[in-house]
Amino acid sequence: MSGDENMSEQEKQLRDCFAKFDSNGDGKIQADEFKKLMSSLGGFSPKEIKRLFKEADTDCSNSVDWREFLSWILNGTALKGMGAKGAASFERLLNTETQDEASFVESAQMGHNVTEYLRQSGSKERKTRQRKRVAPKGGCDDLGVPSDWTGHRIQLPMTPEGARQLLDHFLHSGAKSPLHAKHVTHLITQFVSAYSVRHPKPVVYTDVPQPDGRLVIVGDTHGQLADVLHILYHLGPPSAQNRYLFNGDMVDRGGQGVEILLILYAFFLADPESIIVHRGNHENEDMNALHADNGGGFEDEVMEKYGLSVYRHFVSSFKVMSLASVINKEIFVVHGGLTRVKNLTIDYINTLPFQDYTAPHPMSSNVKEQLFSDLLWSDPTEHEGKYKSDRGVGIKYGPDVTTKFCSQNRLRFLVRSHQVPEDGRGFQKQHNDRCVTVFSASNYCGDGGNFGAVIVLSAANFPRYEVFEHFAAPLEEMPSIVAQGDSVDWNQTSTSQQRDSLEASRAARQEKTFARMIIAIIEKKPQLWSFIIRNSLGQKMPIDDFVQMMEAQIESDNPWKEALEGWGVIHDGQVEAASGLQTACLCMLLILRGHKVPKSMGCEERV
Incomplete structure (x- = not known):
């Protein structure tokens, strides 16, 4: 069996294992699903199960998706964090051919493939490209590259x-x-x-x-x-x-x-x-x-x-x-x-x-x-x-x-x-x-x-x-x-390239900065509202007061005044607090949906 075919079979085994955890079939392993199956294996204390789930849940979402599960297995974290008895139980789970959580049967070839894959792997698989196998029209070179390969060919030995x-x-x-x-x-x-x-x-x-x-x-x-x-x-x-x-x-x-x-x-x-x-x-x-x-x-x-x-x-x-x-x-x-x-x-x-x-x-x-x-x-x-x-x-x-x-x-x-x-x-x-x-x-x-x-x-x-x-x-x-x-003239080439890219680089940096600021506003929105109400600041605030609030509640090293102007929420030197916070939320929705947010327009206009 070829390496690619082996990999495909091994991926199937791991997907089967993932499906055993994912009992409700929603594509994610919930904490209770993880606990239920790991407890049935034997060899794991409740504390160990909780720790293992936390290690697998790398984005702290309280669930483990396929990519997190695969990373947890392939980088060795899974087996490394288990005792000998627990590791043996877990390998039996990987080797089983049925969906029954308690039914562990011998599958020598399958077990060998998956276990070797786990032991040899030092990386994490995110996705596997599927290629059509096309039989070469002629022979192959010393490395097995088909003679009809039209791309670049390296010299052997390298010179x-x-x-x-x-x-x-x-x-x-x-x-x-x-x-x-x-x-x-x-x-x-x-x-x-x-x-x-x-x-x-x-x-x-x-x-x-x-x-x-x-x-x-x-x-x-x-x-x-x-x-x-x-x-x-x-x-x-x-x-x-x-x-x-x-x-x-x-x-x-x-x-x-x-x-x-x-x-x-x-x-x-x-x-x-x-x-x-x-x-x-x-x-x-x-x-x-x-x-x-x-x-x-x-x-x-x-x-x-x-x-x-x-x-x-x-x-x-x-x-x-x-x-x-x-x-x-x-x-x-x-x-x-x-x-x-x-x-x-x-x-x-x-x-x-x-x-x-x-x-x-x-x-x-x-x-x-x-x-x-x-x-x-x-x-x-x-x-x-x-x-x-x-x-x-x-x-x-x-x-x-x-x-x-x-x-x-x-x-x-x-x-x-x-x-x-x-x-x-x-x-x-x-x-x-x-x-x-x-x-x-x-x-x-x-x-x-x-x-x-x-x-x-x-x-x-x-x-x-x-x-x-x-x-x-x-x-x-x-x-x-x-x-x-x-x-x-390499020096002249560099100078002209740097000059030509200045505005584009500045705009790109600003876009990233504004996006980060929007996220911060959304995360801190309850605190900001509490601050406004507690201090009886009203719906409209002078620009400097609004900026001072943002610097105190979120972060001082951000261009708040520039962002407020770009979001179109300044009117007659005043910031409409509700509009400003709402604008940030709407801008974030657009960003998450893949839309660019022109900084010369208020988000309300575009929504």
Whole structure:
């Protein structure tokens, strides 16, 4: 039986299991349905059942839908949270062939398939693309790709020329002409094998290529293929003399994380001296499982393009990516930053079990796992000391922490990525220039309006470095720009692109901000009404009073006056309180129904 057919059978088993829980057939497992079936299995206390349901109910809706159930099973959370007796009972439930809750029969082949699927899976299935199987007209190549395949074919073995051809293919086709799934799987598995041998420890010791080479440090690119193309065509493709270090977060948010990773893997396989790949906090299946609007999206991207099997291969590749590098024994490069561990040394970082998982549990109390998370999640602050991070993972570390780390490890400075610099540039210097942030995704998420940047270290000028900032053109414009060859003025291209996108980026940011404010009004509407009544403010309020109320009751860092003008609820310098609150609710209804809300009109007009 083929892999795809196996997957289809396994999905059927899991859907049957879901149906056993969903006794009323409404497509969701309610708390009482979950409790009833789990109690009948044996091996679970009421407290355990309540905890397991809470783990499965990731959106806290007091019900578990199919996607939540599948995630709960496939990421190992289900069995991990059960005792031996309970896990055995639960596996019997997965293996049963009947709908009778108490009837557990032996089904050896079915049980083997599902159990192996659970044990091997390190990801969560959202959806499985159904493909028609078409018999090839001719034979197949060495990888099993049909001879009548009309898409791009990779070279075997991969060569520098083959990697450049792949780069050119994605330049001209973007994600519109994906590689065959067998080519993708081959590139990933070869990368995992070769990279894990080449860099078996968390920290890579590397040098700026001699005698006249350079090393380019690339920050977050987040699925924005246009930025990667801009960088590689401007500064040249990776090679032993033009080495690249990608400092994590190549995926999520943007829609071309697959293509970015395949480019990096191809160049590494062509020449292992040409590229180093770091892990960021988004090379992690838990982050990937989020929707793109919530910071994830890579799982959905891969599932849409190739399916679960390929996604699992990508997760395997995340596990071999390095955590940090030391350049010429003087510069430390890491995705997030420094850690809560006192007297941190490079040697201690090298003891981390970094290939055991993509990332440890964010709430782990294990010191090494906390250290692991800090390296990927932490941020610098201008205040001395170490503080809890607002992100919920990692820490904030001050100039004294950076100075101590560099001094103890005999380093000049550190380079990190992980966040857009506050001034909209692609880089930022902090901690007396000993902590440098580089972020390479320009116009982040399509509305950031920021520049991207890379840091270039040359053998001739080390340890001095250059910063190349850019603002990438849209993906569809990149081929015509690259076609200009040596006559391209990359700086002028970036300047004009940034200027042209300013208004569109501002409008997009404003739309997101207004939508967030509307949601906040709806959530706080009872408190707002109580405040108005309690303070006898009446139906009409001066603009400043209304704004002051909103800042006090909701949040002060929002453009309330601008929003009120856009919603059309200001008349003669007064805000009609009832109209203002009602408008927000109506606007939210339109947004939820997929309509854009023009900010120059009051919602009542359009409803």
